[in-house]
Amino acid sequence: MSAPADPRAGRVSPEVAADLPGITLWEVSTTAALKRRPDPGVRDRLRELASRVNGAVVIEARQNEIVHAYRVCFRHVGIEPDEQPTPYEGALLERLRSGGFPSTGVLADALLLALLDTKVGVVAFDDAVLAGGLRVTQEAGTVVLADEAQMVAPLFGPPIPAFAPSSATEAVRLAAVTPAGVPAIAAWEALDRVAQLLAP
Amino acid sequence: MAVHLVSPPHLAPFPGVEVDERAARATLRRQVALLERRLAALQAESFADPGDRRRIARRGFAWRHAHLQDLEALESARDDLIDRVAQAQVARVERTKEIAETRAFLEEVRRAPERYKFVRIPMADLGEPGCGAYHSRPKLGIIGMLAGWWHVKLSSGCP
Numbered sequence: 173m174s175a176p177a178d179p180r181a182g183r184v185s186p187e188v189a190a191d192l193p194g195i196t197l198w199e200v201s202t203t204a205a206l207k208r209r210p211d212p213g214v215r216d217r218l219r220e221l222a223s224r225v226n227g228a229v230v231i232e233a234r235q236n237e238i239v240h241a242y243r244v245c246f247r248h249v250g251i252e253p254d255e256q257p258t259p260y261e262g263a264l265l266e267r268l269r270s271g272g273f274p275s276t277g278v279l280a281d282a283l284l285l286a287l288l289d290t291k292v293g294v295v296a297f298d299d300a301v302l303a304g305g306l307r308v309t310q311e312a313g314t315v316v317l318a319d320e321a322q323m324v325a326p327l328f329g330p331p332i333p334a335f336a337p338s339s340a341t342e343a344v345r346l347a348a349v350t351p352a353g354v355p356a357i358a359a360w361e362a363l364d365r366v367a368q369l370l371a372p
Numbered sequence: 373m374a375v376h377l378v379s380p381p382h383l384a385p386f387p388g389v390e391v392d393e394r395a396a397r398a399t400l401r402r403q404v405a406l407l408e409r410r411l412a413a414l415q416a417e418s419f420a421d422p423g424d425r426r427r428i429a430r431r432g433f434a435w436r437h438a439h440l441q442d443l444e445a446l447e448s449a450r451d452d453l454i455d456r457v458a459q460a461q462v463a464r465v466e467r468t469k470e471i472a473e474t475r476a477f478l479e480e481v482r483r484a485p486e487r488y489k490f491v492r493i494p495m496a497d498l499g500e501p502g503c504g505a506y507h508s509r510p511k512l513g514i515i516g517m518l519a520g521w522w523h524v525k526l527s528s529g530c531p
Contacts, residue, residue, distance in 0.1 A: 191397070191440045228501060234412040243412070244405045247449055249438035256436045315438040327438040 179363050182347070183307035188315055192248060194352025197308050197317070198359045199345060201299050205372035207339045210275045214285060214369065218273040221288050230264045238291040241353030242328075249315055249327065259293030259328065279337055279344075282369035292348050292362035295325055297335045299343040306347050317347060344370060393443055400446035407453035414460035418467055471499040481508055485522035504528045
């Protein structure tokens, strides 16, 4: 396929939907060329974004509506956002710690760039190893992202290694779980951004 | 902004009356959202000290799993936020007072810099962004020091 399909809304189990009203899962499958060097334009963009981050930006970020929505959702699921930061805040804090946004690979760069541009976290899976569509559900008392068979990632967390893309992956499934208050358009933009950057 | 809190009933007001726990959890989630917004605003006002921000960045993070919260857990989260908002409000008042005192001191130093030789007042202590500082220094180096000529200079402070 030359262009990614439109994002589709994934399933949220009834008990999760009842306790986290408005939580939405968006997913899209797309082809990916991961076995190549990162685009210099992406590296330049990451460098430019890194130059704009300072301590004040990090603290003020929590007042952004999308970041606020994630922080509230984190609290609603028992995660203290000042101990386990939201995806966007985590990226900013890492920038303060390491001094920049280094380019670390085609996939990592794409996910980071989409996150910095939209504040929506996207997670990528190897489409070939997933069983069916994704859903947000509970497993052993924990809220997780799962396919038809098993858990593939903790909520808002990175994929379990067995489901993560590798350099040999040719098709990826991109997923964004957004809490209430995050506009759908932000999630679509994030998914589209990643898909465009991964395209062969 | 005053936050009007409604505590969900732990006990039925009348024997035999069921408590709508779902509604109570929804109320608590709304309260948590309001308090989070308030806390974020107070923290944004208070974190003028670059040292605080660097301390946050240096702290590592351990991954935590998400769990749906029961009534007790949501109440605990709400109560914890109430305490933190109160602490942040006190901290803001104290910081405002400290900044005012520091500004008054800076005016004293400007009026008579020769009485406050080599005194340094960082911008952060004045509630200002940036890493510069006001510094009482002799004019013309050693000549000024011997002649008693002092002035206050603002250095950028940036490396």
